[in-house]
Amino acid sequence: MDKSVNKTNKFDILGSMNLRTKTLLAIGLSVFILVLVVIISFFIDPSSITTDWSVMNKPPSLEHLFGTDWMGRDMFTRTLKGLGLSVQIGFFASVLSSIIAVALAFLSSFNKYLDSFVSWLIDVFLSIPHLLLIVLISIALGGGAFGVLVGVAFTHWTSLARVLRAEIKRIKTSEFVTISEELGKSKFWIARKQILPLVFSQVIVGTILIFPHAIMHEASVTFLGFGLSPHEPAIGIILSESMKYLATGNWWLALFPGLSLLILVLLFDIAGENIKKMLDPASAND
Amino acid sequence: MNKKIIIGAVVALIVIIIGGALLMGGTTTERGPGEIVVAAYSHGGEPEAGFDPIAGWNYYAEPLIQSTLLKMNTNGTYSNDLATDYDISDDYKTYTVKIRDDVKFTDGSDLTAEDVAFTFNAAKESGASLDLSALDKAEATDDNTVKFNLNKSDSTFLDKMAYIGIVPSDSYNNETYGENPIGSGPYKFVQWDKGQQVILEKNPDYYGKMPEIEKITILFAQNEAAFNLAKNGEADIVAVPLEYGKETIDGYTMYLQDTIDVRGVSLPSVPDTGEVSEEDNYTIGNNVTSDIAVRKALNYGINRTALAEGALNGLGVPSYDGIAHQLPWANPEAAIEDGDVAYANKTLEEAGWVDSDGDGIREKNGTKASFKIYYSASAPERQALAVGVSEQAKQFGIDVEAVGAEWDEIYPNQYSQGVLWGYGSTDPSDMYGEYYSSSDFNPARVNNSAVDSHMDAAFSESREDSYKDWSAVVWDGTTGTSPKGDANWLWLGEIKYGYFVNERVDISNDTALLQPHGGDLFSNIYDWTMTNSTA
Numbered sequence: 001m002d003k004s005v006n007k008t009n010k011f012d013i014l015g016s017m018n019l020r021t022k023t024l025l026a027i028g029l030s031v032f033i034l035v036l037v038v039i040i041s042f043f044i045d046p047s048s049i050t051t052d053w054s055v056m057n058k059p060p061s062l063e064h065l066f067g068t069d070w071m072g073r074d075m076f077t078r079t080l081k082g083l084g085l086s087v088q089i090g091f092f093a094s095v096l097s098s099i100i101a102v103a104l105a106f107l108s109s110f111n112k113y114l115d116s117f118v119s120w121l122i123d124v125f126l127s128i129p130h131l132l133l134i135v136l137i138s139i140a141l142g143g144g145a146f147g148v149l150v151g152v153a154f155t156h157w158t159s160l161a162r163v164l165r166a167e168i169k170r171i172k173t174s175e176f177v178t179i180s181e182e183l184g185k186s187k188f189w190i191a192r193k194q195i196l197p198l199v200f201s202q203v204i205v206g207t208i209l210i211f212p213h214a215i216m217h218e219a220s221v222t223f224l225g226f227g228l229s230p231h232e233p234a235i236g237i238i239l240s241e242s243m244k245y246l247a248t249g250n251w252w253l254a255l256f257p258g259l260s261l262l263i264l265v266l267l268f269d270i271a272g273e274n275i276k277k278m279l280d281p282a283s284a285n286d
Numbered sequence: 287m288n289k290k291i292i293i294g295a296v297v298a299l300i301v302i303i304i305g306g307a308l309l310m311g312g313t314t315t316e317r318g319p320g321e322i323v324v325a326a327y328s329h330g331g332e333p334e335a336g337f338d339p340i341a342g343w344n345y346y347a348e349p350l351i352q353s354t355l356l357k358m359n360t361n362g363t364y365s366n367d368l369a370t371d372y373d374i375s376d377d378y379k380t381y382t383v384k385i386r387d388d389v390k391f392t393d394g395s396d397l398t399a400e401d402v403a404f405t406f407n408a409a410k411e412s413g414a415s416l417d418l419s420a421l422d423k424a425e426a427t428d429d430n431t432v433k434f435n436l437n438k439s440d441s442t443f444l445d446k447m448a449y450i451g452i453v454p455s456d457s458y459n460n461e462t463y464g465e466n467p468i469g470s471g472p473y474k475f476v477q478w479d480k481g482q483q484v485i486l487e488k489n490p491d492y493y494g495k496m497p498e499i500e501k502i503t504i505l506f507a508q509n510e511a512a513f514n515l516a517k518n519g520e521a522d523i524v525a526v527p528l529e530y531g532k533e534t535i536d537g538y539t540m541y542l543q544d545t546i547d548v549r550g551v552s553l554p555s556v557p558d559t560g561e562v563s564e565e566d567n568y569t570i571g572n573n574v575t576s577d578i579a580v581r582k583a584l585n586y587g588i589n590r591t592a593l594a595e596g597a598l599n600g601l602g603v604p605s606y607d608g609i610a611h612q613l614p615w616a617n618p619e620a621a622i623e624d625g626d627v628a629y630a631n632k633t634l635e636e637a638g639w640v641d642s643d644g645d646g647i648r649e650k651n652g653t654k655a656s657f658k659i660y661y662s663a664s665a666p667e668r669q670a671l672a673v674g675v676s677e678q679a680k681q682f683g684i685d686v687e688a689v690g691a692e693w694d695e696i697y698p699n700q701y702s703q704g705v706l707w708g709y710g711s712t713d714p715s716d717m718y719g720e721y722y723s724s725s726d727f728n729p730a731r732v733n734n735s736a737v738d739s740h741m742d743a744a745f746s747e748s749r750e751d752s753y754k755d756w757s758a759v760v761w762d763g764t765t766g767t768s769p770k771g772d773a774n775w776l777w778l779g780e781i782k783y784g785y786f787v788n789e790r791v792d793i794s795n796d797t798a799l800l801q802p803h804g805g806d807l808f809s810n811i812y813d814w815t816m817t818n819s820t821a
Contacts, residue, residue: 053596229690
């Protein structure tokens with residue numbers, strides 16, 4: 001009797017929330033978990049993920065939640081560290097991408113030559129497969145986490161740049177911009193005071209939605225063995241190494257890190273979609 | 287939209303990884319009587335230049351397709367193969383070899399002294415296989431006699447005669463031979479599917495002891511791919527890394543063959559003065575490892591027994607000087623009590639390496655006790671050793687950063703950072719490349735006149751007499767390259783080669799030769815038998 005009352009009450013709490021509160025809750029929860037992952041991984045000292053040959057290839061247990069690998073390293077801390085690296089790379093890559101995208105979109109609005117140059121540049125980058133470009137850039141920069149970061153950053157700005165370019169074009173035809181131009185306001189003033197505020201929400205949402213892409217690409221590149229040494233904890237390296245030990249029955253090496261990556265990427269997506277709803281309420285009805 | 291693609295990609299990835307393992311138990315390939323499939327021809331992978339001994343094909347092991355002048359016995363001595371008799375001059379500068387007159391190549395032509403001379407001269411010129419710099423010229427004095435003139439005394443030239451497979455001088459073409467080799471060995475070449483396999487068939491005209499195995503298919507799969515082949519019964523013999531050494535597969539026996547293959551780290555023993563190597567402009571020297579205190583601390587502080595138990599999966603043996611214990615020139619005097627962290631700390635402290643900023647890593651005159659160890663990213667046991675050394679070195683305040691890389695990235699750092707090498711040959715002159723002061727390779731930049739003179743002496747003595755001088759290179763009572771002496775390298779351990787062998791084949795493990803670096807699985811192919819004809 002009591003239980004059912006509690007249950008209905010619980011449902012009532014969720015049910016009594018309006019869409020806005022739910023959206024805020026979703027954003028809050030996903031951001032909280034993401035920040036938690038980053039903070040925890042930041043405090044994991046790489047030297048604490050040491051080998052312990054006495055516990056090689058142990059399945060998950062309370063002591064080692066995700067089991068251990070062939071060098072007896074705890075997979076839970078390795079996965080967390082790897083995810084932390086992924087989020088860091090994702091963060092820098094998406095911020096850098098957005099800066100590039102905004103800069104190019106505004107550049108294209110100055111005159112038609114610059115506009116055709118920018119759309120040509122977007123086409124060039126879109127025509128080369130992302131992964132190939134990332135590998136090329138990261139090798140050219142000497143590999144390492146830095147190479148992967150820059151590689152990911154310089155390949156993910158295209159879609160946002162294209163959206164912004166179209167949006168800015170639309171805004172430029174509106175009356176208030178025309179009036180400002182006739183009043184003799186400079187192009188820079190118009191861009192800063194009249195266009196930027198209108199595309200701001202798109203920049204924010206775009207940045208967040210680049211995140212999952214950047215993370216997946218970071219994982220793919222390290223999975224293929226570019227960038228980092230095979231003993232370092234990056235999620236792609238962990239997954240590619242896990243494949244070697246599946247034949248010997250070590251399923252936990254692939255399952256948990258893979259699931260963690262999936263959840264991480266989904267959280268970003270949930271956060272991004274909900275923030276979009278908040279900033280652009282009209283899209284909530286899509 | 288995007289979200290679906292991302293979810294789909296991740297789910298697909300996980301499904302592929304998990305499902306791949308379950309689904310791989312597919313159909314087994316049919317193998318007729320006398321036919322075997324091997325995924326173990328050597329540990330180096332597919333030969334890029336094909337099966338050309340002059341371009342480097344199996345110059346350290348049984349070439350199968352070609353035959354050699356001499357063959358090694360299980361006790362380390364040599365017996366005749368193509369040769370019938372040989373004579374060595376007292377100064378070890380002239381080798382005169384009589385060869386058989388009844389040997390034909392698989393294309394029907396006769397194998398004569400001309401072919402032998404041609405092969406050695408061409409191999410010296412290409413430089414892709416053995417170091418034949420001591421050879422001045424090989425010449426055929428008549429159809430069955432070949433004379434090797436050396437430009438210096440070299441008693442180890444005997445070893446070289448056992449390594450290089452003889453090719454036909456008339457039809458040899460360095461561009462096409464590798465893909466379509468002709469030889470006089472126990473097997474003849476049938477087909478090479480690049481990136482996949484090579485097929486060999488018994489040579490009916492072979493002059494020596496006929497092997498029982500009719501047909502050998504050698505797959506180029508390595509590591510986990512090779513393991514999976516055995517698991518699915520698709521190959522009869524597979525080589526696996528030590529990490530798989532304790533697995534079991536139904537119908538297969540795990541053979542762990544003793545090797546003379548040793549793993550060790552070269553420690554550049556000269557400071558970085560801006561000098562670069564002549565040809566490639568590689569930086570020479572390292573300001574941390576050039577201090578003998580750092581090298582000694584590492585050599586005495588690292589616990590090799592723990593590494594053999596852990597990193598080598600309990601299947602390795604500690605090595606202190608890089609000479610495998612089975613070799614006649616092994617030097618038991620070079621062994622030390624290692625794992626002595628207190629000694630390492632004391633040595634570093636006395637040399638002025640102190641941790642002044644409290645980060646756990648020592649410094650001296652503003653230089654951090656920090657260097658890198660490069661290891662080949664595709665070799666799991668090297669990765670484990672490098673990580674193990676890095677972790678142990680932290681205990682006495684030396685920061686060793688393990689870096690996994692491909693060889694083209696490792697070579698430019700070979701004179702300036704630690705590199706994890708694999709070494710081991712039945713030819714003692716291997717040590718010349720590692721330690722001789724004027725040798726091109728010498729990654730640790732060893733420069734010790736006593737070491738050089740021991741090697742000079744060894745080259746002008748008979749093989750048996752030279753053993754004592756080769757072992758004196760690492761430790762002669764006062765100096766040497768081993769930990770007690772200059773500690774130029776950090777040798778870690780001897781490994782074993784693990785093979786899963788299907789019950790239908792008996793690889794005659796008792797008559798197998800000592801496995802050199804790279805492996806020599808087929809060394810006793812003549813003794814292999816089939817126990818159960820079909821698979």
